Amino acid sequence: xxxxxxxxxxxxxxxxxxxxxxxxxxxxxxxxxxxxxxxxxxxxxxxxxxxxxxxxxxxxxxxxxxxxxxxxxxxxxxxxxxxxxxxxxxxxxxxxxxxxxxxxxxxxxxxxxxxxxxxxxxxxxxxxxxxxxxxxxxxxxxxxxxxxxxx
Numbered sequence: 001x002x003x004x005x006x007x008x009x010x011x012x013x014x015x016x017x018x019x020x021x022x023x024x025x026x027x028x029x030x031x032x033x034x035x036x037x038x039x040x041x042x043x044x045x046x047x048x049x050x051x052x053x054x055x056x057x058x059x060x061x062x063x064x065x066x067x068x069x070x071x072x073x074x075x076x077x078x079x080x081x082x083x084x085x086x087x088x089x090x091x092x093x094x095x096x097x098x099x100x101x102x103x104x105x106x107x108x109x110x111x112x113x114x115x116x117x118x119x120x121x122x123x124x125x126x127x128x129x130x131x132x133x134x135x136x137x138x139x140x141x142x143x144x145x146x147x148x149x150x151x
Contacts, residue, residue: 009116
């Protein structure tokens with residue numbers, strides 16, 4: 001199975017609630033490696049580009065405003081089927097409908113404060129990683145535990 005990279009953002013609500021360690025820890029315990037990590041306030045221009053596919057939706061302006069309302073942790077995770085593995089760990093967009101055991105299902109309550117963003121496809125991941133980290137910034141490496149996680 002090919003190693004993939006995916007973009008993950010712990011949104012301002014996750015940072016403000018002190019859940020960064022919990023969220024990152026869950027993803028690492030799943031077996032995903034951190035390839036890049038940073039704390040930043042996402043400016044309106046970057047937020048608008050990132051959420052461009054929602055531009056015509058009624059919630060767009062609030063989404064752009066919210067993602068820039070405080071610091072976010074932006075990271076690149078990698079591993080076999082990293083996109084699917086991350087999205088299944090994150091859970092449904094609406095935390096009330098997210099399965100127990102998922103990040104949103106255990107820690108979230110409302111769609112507008114759903115803690116985390118994760119790329120939904122290879123194409124999205126490539127585009128989003130480029131937006132937040134440019135090209136060649138993410139570091140790929142092997143951990144001593146990887147043979148115990150990946151066949």
